[in-house]
Amino acid sequence: MPPATDDTVAALDELRREVESCTRCPLHATRTRAVFGEGDYGAELMFVGEAPGYHEDQQGRPFVGAAGKLLEELLASIGLTRQQVFIANVLKSRPPNNRDPRPEEIDACQPYLWRQIELIRPKVICTLGNHATKLLSRDQTGITRVHGKPRAMEISGVPLYLFPIFHPAAALYTPAMLATLKEDMARLPELLAYARGERPGAGAEEPGAGGEQPGAEPGRAGAGGERPAWRPAAAAPAAGQTPAADTLFAGAGAARPDDGSAWGPDPSQPSEPDTTDAGSEQLGLF
Numbered sequence: 001m002p003p004a005t006d007d008t009v010a011a012l013d014e015l016r017r018e019v020e021s022c023t024r025c026p027l028h029a030t031r032t033r034a035v036f037g038e039g040d041y042g043a044e045l046m047f048v049g050e051a052p053g054y055h056e057d058q059q060g061r062p063f064v065g066a067a068g069k070l071l072e073e074l075l076a077s078i079g080l081t082r083q084q085v086f087i088a089n090v091l092k093s094r095p096p097n098n099r100d101p102r103p104e105e106i107d108a109c110q111p112y113l114w115r116q117i118e119l120i121r122p123k124v125i126c127t128l129g130n131h132a133t134k135l136l137s138r139d140q141t142g143i144t145r146v147h148g149k150p151r152a153m154e155i156s157g158v159p160l161y162l163f164p165i166f167h168p169a170a171a172l173y174t175p176a177m178l179a180t181l182k183e184d185m186a187r188l189p190e191l192l193a194y195a196r197g198e199r200p201g202a203g204a205e206e207p208g209a210g211g212e213q214p215g216a217e218p219g220r221a222g223a224g225g226e227r228p229a230w231r232p233a234a235a236a237p238a239a240g241q242t243p244a245a246d247t248l249f250a251g252a253g254a255a256r257p258d259d260g261s262a263w264g265p266d267p268s269q270p271s272e273p274d275t276t277d278a279g280s281e282q283l284g285l286f
């Protein structure tokens, strides 16, 4: 991966300063330190967790407790270090007693994440656990159904693959979940190769290729919380797309219009049928 440009580094550093002094939601009053995220600003692989915990809040760094140690071990198992990826959370400030994030907190904080994605431009985002997965996939299907199944998407104008996996903190205490998490991680190198176009025939199948980009103005921190450009890659497959691309996109077939509704988990919405099984299998990756 080419390193981040000076402009990207400057923009992310500015965003970091904005996050560190943010008072957009009540969590600023109870946090010790905001946690912007860390890693390579030019990373092709990004991890997005839920929110800082106790140790993260104390140190101002993401994933530094036991879950962070496990994440580092998982990265090492595929030949990566945390310095080679970018690690962030949906919320940048710790909810008291590690309670679940509230919808209004996610609404307030999400523009920072969209801007991080827009600037870093990862090829693959691994969402860790339910909250991050539901927010980024814009789908209420739970992590136990969608883990390990890549989805071609476009977020903040960036074509990428979303790859949900279990949260390391949850896997720490559940051996079966840990085994599954290790299996899913082991698949990442192949997905990254595919996303780079290194797999035969993959070059014409960049996620989001050829389609329209409704709502193309990406969400920006400081812009009042508007949603990023988002669409399932299935929304507008390109004319002449290869069969492989068609089957890939079939995995994201629960296409929803970019309807301008509030972004984020909406408990009032029923879960949609899980259509990702067929797509990821037909993709031929796993």
Ligand code: SF4
Binding pocket: 019, 022, 023, 024, 025, 026, 027, 028, 034, 091, 092, 093, 094, 105, 108, 109
């Ligand atoms: S959680 Fe996000 S929006 Fe709320 S104070 Fe922290 S940085 Fe700001």
